[in-house]
Amino acid sequence: MSRRSRGSMCDGLPPSTQSWLLTTALLLCAGMSWAQRELTLQQGPLYRTVGTHISIWCRVSGYQGPSRQEFLWSVYRPSSPERELPVVSTAGSDFTYAVYSDRVQSGDIYVERVAGDHTLLHIRQLQEIDTGEYECYTPGTETPSLYGTYSGRVNLSGK
Known part of the structure; x- marks a missing residue:
């Protein structure tokens, strides 16, 4: 008894095209995305x-x-490197930790939006307490979430 193979839509296509079609179909079915979020932060220290x-x-x-x-x-801060102190956000003024609220309200510390995907953190009058590791974080806007980098850190040492 012989087995007979059934034809498919891909018959006659080169193997590389068949492989590409199969990979694309699998990714679409799995809900994966081709994009990958990448956050880039100024190099330090x-x-x-x-x-x-x-x-x-x-x-x-x-x-x-x-x-x-x-x-x-x-x-x-170096005195408690595991404790996050929120400084400022483009998302709203309620993000700021109490220690920084007066400086944020006065404009001594602020975020400048250069473009929709690019900001600058400004500290006008650097103080000793500003020494530490600064983290920039951007929440995901994708559904489902993308793989990638959502935060980065840079060390700032005041002299």
Whole structure:
């Protein structure tokens, strides 16, 4: 008894095309995306003199969703490196930790939106307490979530 193979829509297509079609179909069925979120942050460590102005840039790419992304800036101080202190955000004023609220309200610390996917954190009058590891985080806007980098850190040392 012989077995007879049944024909398919892919018969006659080169093996590389058949493989590409199968991979594409599997990715679509699995709900995966081709894009990958990538957050890029200014390289450090950064050194600045107390009383001077500093700007730290942060950019995100490879995302899906609105062109205007939100950015949240936090600091981890050397005295307690595991404790996140929210500094400022493009998402709203209620993000700021109490220690920074007066400086954020006065404009001494603020976020400048350069583009929908790019911001600068500004500290106009650098103080000793500003020393630490700064984190830029951008929440995902994709459904389902993409793989990739959603945050980055840079060390700032005030002199």
